[in-house]
Amino acid sequence: MVGSPFRAEPWLQIPSKKIFEKFSDFASQKSIFCIVVYVEKKRERPQKESEHMREYHKIETVFERSTDGNKYLQLGKFRNPTVEFLKDLPWQFTEKLDGTNTRVYWDGHKVSYGGRTDRAQMPVPLMNYLVSVFGTQEVEELFEQTFGEREVILFGEGYGPKIQNGGAYRDDVSFMLFDVLIGDNYQPREMVEETAKMFGIDVVPIVCEGTIQDGIDFVTSHPKSTMGTAMMEGVVGRPAVELRDRCGNRVIVKIKWKDFKYFAGKEE
Numbered sequence: 656m657v658g659s660p661f662r663a664e665p666w667l668q669i670p671s672k673k674i675f676e677k678f679s680d681f682a683s684q685k686s687i688f689c690i691v692v693y694v695e696k697k698r699e700r701p702q703k704e705s706e707h708m709r710e711y712h713k714i715e716t717v718f719e720r721s722t723d724g725n726k727y728l729q730l731g732k733f734r735n736p737t738v739e740f741l742k743d744l745p746w747q748f749t750e751k752l753d754g755t756n757t758r759v760y761w762d763g764h765k766v767s768y769g770g771r772t773d774r775a776q777m778p779v780p781l782m783n784y785l786v787s788v789f790g791t792q793e794v795e796e797l798f799e800q801t802f803g804e805r806e807v808i809l810f811g812e813g814y815g816p817k818i819q820n821g822g823a824y825r826d827d828v829s830f831m832l833f834d835v836l837i838g839d840n841y842q843p844r845e846m847v848e849e850t851a852k853m854f855g856i857d858v859v860p861i862v863c864e865g866t867i868q869d870g871i872d873f874v875t876s877h878p879k880s881t882m883g884t885a886m887m888e889g890v891v892g893r894p895a896v897e898l899r900d901r902c903g904n905r906v907i908v909k910i911k912w913k914d915f916k917y918f919a920g921k922e923e
Contacts, residue, residue, distance in 0.1 A: 659716065682837065708760050709836065710767045711810050714891060717867060717908040728914050737900035738908055742867040748890040749833065749859040750881055751909060754814030754821050757781065757830060761888050764805035766795055780828040781813040788830070797853065802837065809850065810834040812859070823885035833859040833891070840907060843897055862890060867908075874910045875919040888912060 705904040715736065718728040755778070756771035756836035768785050770777045788794070798807070815828035816820040832851045841851070844861075851858035860881050863873040869891050882889045889911035900907040 667816045677753045704840045707727045745895040747861050748863040748870045748892045750890050751889040752812040752814050753819045754812040757811050757813040759809040761798045761807040784828050808836040824883040831857045836909050870910050
C-alpha cells in the first residue's frame with residue numbers, strides 16, 4: 656500500500672513486476688508496464704455554518720471613486736469590467752433600505768440569527784421581532800419540510816425606529832427579505848418572492864428595470880421610498896438572470912443617492 660488512500664494524489668502509477676507474475680499473458684513481454692489506479696479522496700464533511708454563519712458579501716458601487724480625497728465617483732469608470740460589459744442588458748433594481756443587514760439561518764436542524772457580522776450587536780426590538788416570526792415550532796417544521804438538512808440563509812434588512820434613519824419608514828421594527836442563499840447558490844428573484852410569501856414576510860420591491868444607466872437616472876431623480884415618508888436611499892442592481900464574474904463573485908452593484916447628488920446638482 657502506498658500511503659493512506661485519503662492523503663494520496665488522485666492517481667498513482669504502480670510499477671508492476673508482481674502483476675507480470677499474476678497475469679501470465681503479459682509475462683513474456685520484457686517491457687515494464689504500469690496500471691493507473693484512481694484513488695478517490697475522502698470527502699470531508701463541511702463544517703456546520705451554525706458555528707460560522709456565512710456573512711453577506713459586500714456590494715460595490717457601480718463606479719470607481721476618485722483618489723484625490725473627495726471620494727467622488729468617477730462617472731463611466733466601472734469598478735467591475737463584467738458590469739461594464741453587461742451594462743446595456745436588462746437589470747432589476749430593488750430599493751436599498753437604510754437599516755441593518757440581518758441573517759436568519761437554518762442549519763438543517765434549528766433556526767438562529769445574526770447581524771452583518773458575527774460580532775454585530777442586533778437591536779433588541781429587532782431580535783424580538785425575528786424570534787416572534789421565525790422562532791416558533793411551526794416555522795422550524797416549515798424550514799424542515801421545505802429545505803430538509805440543506806443550509807439556508809435568509810438575508811434581509813432590519814429596519815424601523817432607532818435603526819439608522821429608519822423611523823421614517825414605519826412606526827415599528829420589521830425585517831424585509833432581499834436574498835436567499837441555499838448551500839452556495841443565491842436564488843433567483845422568483846424563489847426569493849416565494850420564500851417571503853411562505854414565511855409571511857416582506858420582500859424588497861423592484862422599483863426600476865432597464866440598463867445600468869436607467870438605474871442611475873432613476874436614483875438621480877431622488878425618488879421617495881416605497882414606504883413611509885422617507886426618501887429612497889438608493890437601489891441595488893442585479894442582472895435579470897443571476898450571474899457571476901470570472902472570479903466567481905456575484906454580479907451586483909449599488910447606486911446610492913448620496914453618491915450621485917453632486918452630479919445631479921441637487922442637495923438633500
